Amino acid sequence: MLAVSAAPSLTLRIDPALAEAAVDRALTSGDSTRPDALAGSRHRAEPLYGIAEPALRAAAFGRFALAEFEAMGLAEPILRAIAERPGVAQRVRVALLGEARGRHDEGVTCEPQGEHLGFRIEASRFANPAAVLTWARHALGHAEDTLDPAFGFEPGWDEVGGAAAAAAAQARLHRLWDVSVDGRLAAAGHLAVESARGRHRAAIGSDLRGVSEMAIEAVVARLWAGPRPTFPDLLDWATRPIALVRALAPGEPGQPRPDRCPLCGFAADDVVPPATSVAALVNADYPAWRPEHGLCGRCADRYRFAGRLGGPA
Numbered sequence: 592m593l594a595v596s597a598a599p600s601l602t603l604r605i606d607p608a609l610a611e612a613a614v615d616r617a618l619t620s621g622d623s624t625r626p627d628a629l630a631g632s633r634h635r636a637e638p639l640y641g642i643a644e645p646a647l648r649a650a651a652f653g654r655f656a657l658a659e660f661e662a663m664g665l666a667e668p669i670l671r672a673i674a675e676r677p678g679v680a681q682r683v684r685v686a687l688l689g690e691a692r693g694r695h696d697e698g699v700t701c702e703p704q705g706e707h708l709g710f711r712i713e714a715s716r717f718a719n720p721a722a723v724l725t726w727a728r729h730a731l732g733h734a735e736d737t738l739d740p741a742f743g744f745e746p747g748w749d750e751v752g753g754a755a756a757a758a759a760a761q762a763r764l765h766r767l768w769d770v771s772v773d774g775r776l777a778a779a780g781h782l783a784v785e786s787a788r789g790r791h792r793a794a795i796g797s798d799l800r801g802v803s804e805m806a807i808e809a810v811v812a813r814l815w816a817g818p819r820p821t822f823p824d825l826l827d828w829a830t831r832p833i834a835l836v837r838a839l840a841p842g843e844p845g846q847p848r849p850d851r852c853p854l855c856g857f858a859a860d861d862v863v864p865p866a867t868s869v870a871a872l873v874n875a876d877y878p879a880w881r882p883e884h885g886l887c888g889r890c891a892d893r894y895r896f897a898g899r900l901g902g903p904a
Contacts, residue, residue: 600684601670601673601680601683601684601685601686602684602685602686603666603669603670603685603686603688604685604686604687604688605657605660605666605688606688606689606690607652607653607654607656607657608690609688609689609690609712609714610653610656610657610659610660610665611652611653611656612690612714613660613665613714613717614632614656614659614660614663614665614717615714616714616715616716616717616718617663617665617717617718618632620715620718628663632659635655635659636652636655639651639652639655664720665717665720665723666688667720668720668721668723668724668727669686669688669710669723669724669727671724671727672724672727672728672730672731673686673708673727673731675728675731675781676731676734676735678735678738678739679705679708679731679734679735679738682704682705682706682738683701683705683706683707683708684706684707685706685707685708686707686708686709686710687707687708687709687710688710688712689709689710689711689712690711690712690713690714691711691712691713693713694713696711697711697712697713697726697730698710698711698730698733699711699730699731699733699734701734701737701738703746705734705738708734710727710730712726712727725781725782728776728781728782729769729772729773729776732772732773732775732776733768733772736768736771736772736819736822741821742819742821742822743821743822743823744822745822745823745826748822748826749761760826760829760830761829763798763828763829763832764825764826764828764829766791766794766795766798767795767814767820767825767828767829767835768825769791769794770791770795770811770814770815771814771815771819771820771825773787773788773791773815774788774814774815774816775819777815778816788811788815791811791814791815792807792808792811795807795810795811795814798832799832799836799861799863800861800888800891800892802836802863802864802865802866803840803863803864803865803866803867804866804867805840806836806839806840806863806864809836809839809840810835810836810839810840813839832861833861833862833863836863852885852886852887852889852890853880853884853885853886854873854877854880854886854887854890855887855889855890857887857889859887859888859889861887861888862885862886862887863885863886864882864883864884864885864886865882865885865886865891865894866891866895867882868895869886869891869894869895870882872894872897873886873890873894
C-alpha cells in the first residue's frame with residue numbers, strides 16, 4: 592500500500608495495483624479517452640522500464656501509479672463522500688483503498704472505533720468520477736449505520752455457517768439494507784429516485800416470490816422512506832421475510848393456515864397471496880381456491896414458469 596495526502600486528519604492508502612488499473616481505465620475507457628494525457632503518462636513512464644532490478648522496477652511503477660492517480664484527482668469523489676458524512680469524517684483517520692474482484696466483491700468495512708475504513712472498488716468505475724461518487728456515497732451509508740450504536744450492528748454476523756439458507760438470508764439482508772441507505776441518499780438529493788427505487792423494487796420482488804405487487808410496494812416504501820430500521824430488524828426480516836410482509840401489509844396473507852400451502856400441503860413460511868397473473872392460472876386448475884388462501888413460493892414459481900412457457904403447471 593502507498594499513501595497520498597488528503598485532509599489533514601485523514602491518510603488515504605492505495606493499493607498500487609488499483610492505482611495502476613484505475614489510471615489506465617480513466618485514460619482509455621470509452622468516451623473518457625484522453626489521447627494527450629495518455630501519451631503524456633506513457634512518456635513519463637518510459638524511464639522506469641530501464642530499471643534492471645525487478646523489485647526496484649516494480650516499486651518504481653507503484654510509486655508512479657500513485658503519483659498519476661493523485662495528479663488526476665481520482666480519489667476526490669471518495670474523499671468528498673467521506674466529507675459529506677461528518678459522523679464518519681470526524682472519526683476516520685486511515686482509509687484503505689483496494690481493488691475488488693468484481694461488483695459482488697465491492698464494499699466498505701470499518702473497525703468498531705471507525706478510525707480505519709477499507710474500501711474495495713472495481714477499477715473500471717474510475718472512468719467516470721460521478722459513478723465513483725455515487726458508489727462511495729452508498730458504501731459510506733452502510734459504514735455510517737455500522738458505526739452508530741443505535742443501529743445495533745452485530746460484527747461477524749455474516750461469518751457464521753455456509754449453508755444455502757444462511758447465505759440466502761445474508762443476501763436478502765444486504766438488499767433490504769441497500770433500500771434503506773439509498774432512500775436516505777435520495778432524500779438528501781444525492782440519487783435519482785425513479786431508477787434507484789425501481790431497481791430495488793425488482794430486487795425485493797425477487798426475494799418475495801409469489802407476493803402481490805401491493806405488498807412488495809409496501810415493503811419498499813417502508814424501507815425507502817420510513818424510519819431507519821435497526822440491524823436486528825433487518826436480520827429478522829431477512830431470516831423470515833414473510834414476517835416483514837405481514838407487518839407492512841397485514842391484510843395480505845389471509846389464508847386460515849398460513850404455515851401450510853393449500854395446494855401442495857407442505858409446511859412453509861412464505862404462504863401469501865400470489866400475483867394476479869399467477870392467481871388466474873391457479874384458479875383454472877383449482878376453482879375452489881381463492882387468492883387470499885395463498886401459495887407457497889414453490890407453487891407460485893411452478894405456475895409462474897408454466898405460464899411463461901405456455902404449458903400446464
